Amino acid sequence: MRALAILSAALLSLAAPLAAQAQPTAQSRFTAAEIERGRYVATAGDCAACHNAPASAPGREGAEMAGGYPIVSPLGSIYSTNITPSRTHGIGAYSEAEFARALRQGIRRDGAPLYPAMPYTSYAGLSDTDVHALYAYFMKGVRPVDRTAPATSLPFPFNIRTSMRAWNALFLKDERVKVDPGHDAKWNRGRYLAETLGHCSTCHSPRGFLMEEKTGSALAGGPLGAWYAPNITSDKISGIGGWSQAEIAQYLATGHVAGKAQAAGDMAEAVTHSFSKLTRSDIDAMAAYIATVPAVRDEGDKQPAYSYGKSGTFEAAIRGGTQPAMAGARLYSGLCAACHGRDGDGSPDGAIPSLHHNSTVGASRTNNLIAVILHGVDRTVGDRHVLMPGFGENSFVQPLSNLQIAELGTFLRQTFGPGDAISEKQVEIARSQSSLSILLLMARTGMVLLALILIGIVAWRLRRGGLRHAKATLA
Structure with missing residues (x-):
């Protein structure tokens, strides 16, 4: 009997992972309202801009959310992945918990880290309700596409995805956005949209030595391939402090404000796929928040x-x-x-x-x-x-x-x-x-230094543990 009990326990322990893997098919019913909410949240998150294949990609036309879009970074092109509900090529096998972990922590189902070209550092602030709605939409509102996206190949040491764990430990804040009681509901909604789903800081914030966002100068501008995402703080010279809230809202909704600016490049894509499709109240909320972002001045600027x-x-x-x-x-x-x-x-x-x-x-x-x-x-x-x-x-x-x-x-x-x-x-x-290339050199140098520091810490701890063991033995 004891042997039978041990065997039963072993079989149960083996079955548990299998049950967890089978879980995505267990939750096969979502309400129409949840799926539609997820569609809107995905639009606000601008998922299509990166995960829809470019029209020029051979054989990939019309492949909604099937990946293959090259995201230009200082380290090389990072190709977006297939996020259709295909169980063989997409995310169809993800449980909701695994889906949430990928969104908020940048960890794939197989445990490998994602590159932060996927803005999980912003999505970390997503509410549980929006994550659930997104899961419902991607599992039931998107057509599965059984097609593999091109593989990302970055130079050393970034081709070693494990290195991203150290980066995440330093720079990822896995926290939900909390309501600021010092502002009204409109401002808080705008902050949530801009900081999480809109992930404005991903492009508009300058990057540090290890390619992390400089939080002390949020939205003060940064390089983006051949483009430069401009300063959108409230500074009246370097930023958009001279714009009215109505003009900010008009720019988000249309990409055009006469006498001010026109959207091109990645911002044109964001307007096309995301901002122009949001409700007027959400656009106004984003404008209300962005207008209050602390001013950052570039001393070289003399006038707007x-x-x-x-x-x-x-x-x-x-x-x-x-x-x-x-x-x-x-x-x-x-x-x-x-x-x-x-x-x-x-x-x-x-x-x-x-x-x-x-x-x-x-x-x-x-x-x-x-x-x-x-x-x-x-x-x-x-x-x-x-x-x-x-x-x-x-x-x-x-x-x-x-x-x-x-x-x-x-x-x-x-x-x-x-x-x-x-x-x-x-x-x-x-x-x-x-x-x-200079950014690549800086980032490589920073990663090497970080690796050396981590190795030093591990060696110090091992040495310290060995000394303690020796002292205990002698005692």
């Missing part, structure tokens, strides 16, 4: 980026002119004036922005102006599609050389912006993103 410039008067000077200084003006006249206007005033209805009083042209950093010329603008809000073609190597209009982009950019900066110049080298860096 959107305050520079006026209409240009240069057409007469370039007619028949051959001066090298007018090369950028001729490029503008031939490629840009038809849409942005002969004098840079934009279209009369405001659909095409002016180039003066334009944050992209007037920003202290030239990153976004170069990136817009290279990659263009592409965003959709409702039935309105805003498209400006890029002039990079894949341009369907006219590919421009680094020199030509530098000439055009210099003309724009000197005619409508702060008056400085853009060099060929800056364009080369933006095109290849090689400026990020």
